[in-house]
Amino acid sequence: MLRSLLRKISRLIAFGVLVTLALVGAAVWYASQPVTLAQPKVDFSVEHGRSMREVAHAVARQGVGVSPFVLSWMARVTGHAHRIQAGEYRVETGITPWQLIELLSEGSNNYAQLAVIEGWHWRRLRAALDAMPDLRHDTLGRSDTEVAQMLGIDGALEGRFFPDTYFFARGSSDVELLKRAADRMQQVLAEEWAARDPAIGLANAEDALILASVVEKETGLDADRGNIASVFHNRLRIGMPLQSDPTVIYGMGTDFDGNLRRRDLQADTPYNTYTRRGLPPSPLAMVGRAALRATLRPPRTDYLYFVARGNGASVFSRNLDDHNRAVARYQKGGAR
Structure with a gap:
């Protein structure tokens, strides 16, 4: 009886060993x-x-x-x-x-990374790419038009790249990295546009990207982003100029010295939203998902103005009298 039981146990062990060897062999x-x-x-x-x-x-x-x-x-x-x-x-x-x-x-040994930040201008991204020792610089010395052609982008490069941290194989081309960032921007924009509030008055995803870039540059505190977007939507709805300082600064280009003056607000350029109604002609900077989401699904408010407190936050007003009091309290000069 005991001998029979031992034989059965031996057979089970042998079978188990064979199964294990078969599994290991299959895995190999x-x-x-x-x-x-x-x-x-x-x-x-x-x-x-x-x-x-x-x-x-x-x-x-x-x-x-x-x-x-x-x-x-x-x-x-x-x-x-x-x-x-x-x-x-x-x-x-x-x-x-x-x-x-x-x-x-072994990925950390084979890959480097580049952080692309919300609100960066294209020239800032290009400088960061040129400074990366682990990239092959195929765009170096090329004009923006040539770079756009290399990427298959029709038009200006501003705002066409999604802010994120990109890992890349050492020695790979900066063109490949830019193409990934551009494709990612199109993907995120399409996702957010598909989920938009149908009540917003934007005609297409390109307009959404442009307005989101204004929201991105105006936002000093994440919690204010939605209300800032609502101000601009409310203004567009009634035909009121956006009056956004970052659009004026962008239109000034390299002439901006860090100090925005009243005469700058009055000098007409295609990007001056004090002198021109509607959206600027193109994005101002790179836009994150949060700015796109706020732009495409803004809260319903009746705010028409906001002014910076000086600590990153903004004060929102429904009428000009309240806004003027907020400006007098928190800062001097023009504000939305």
Whole structure:
């Protein structure tokens, strides 16, 4: 009886060993086989704080043909699961699951990053790109028109790039980074435009981007962004000039010396929203999602004016008398 039981246990152990060896063999084979990709080159993102399981599912969703369960299991049993690096990645045809795991765990050594900030002008972004030692500078010395052609952008470059932190392979082209930022801007703009309040009076997504850039430059405190957007919507609705200082400053270009004078507010340019009604002809700067969202889904208010308190916050008024009192209290000179 005991001998029979021991034989059964031995057979179960042997079977278990065979199954384990078969699974290990299958995993080794799988790890060495090229994965299928949705395109010859697939870009994907890994966000900070994500678990290996979440990363595996995100990689699969973004066009890399791997089994999230198997990829996550392989990373865990080989000790790579806790070494995954956040960042932006690109994989190409021929990569295997094992190479993918190694890439994800060594990303910080192979990639550099550039932070693009809300409110930056194109010239500020270009200076930051030119100063990056880890980029290949294919746009260096090119005119803005030439850079736009390289990127397939029809028109000016201002406001066409989404503010974010971009990870890139060392030695990659600045054109590739700009193209990713431009594509991201179009994606976010399309998403926010699709979710817009149907009551807003903007004709198209381009107008939304222009107005959002004004909101971006006017916002000193995040909590005020929605009310600032509502002021400009209310003014556009009744045909009142926007009277935005950042638009005047943008129209002055390099002539602006840091001090906005009354004569500057009276000097007509296409961007002077004191002398001209409606929106300026193009965006003023790079726009974040929060400014787009405030512009496309503003709160319903009857504010027509605002003035800066001096601490980043603004005071909002419904009529000129209240606004003038706020200006007298918090600052001298012109204000919306």
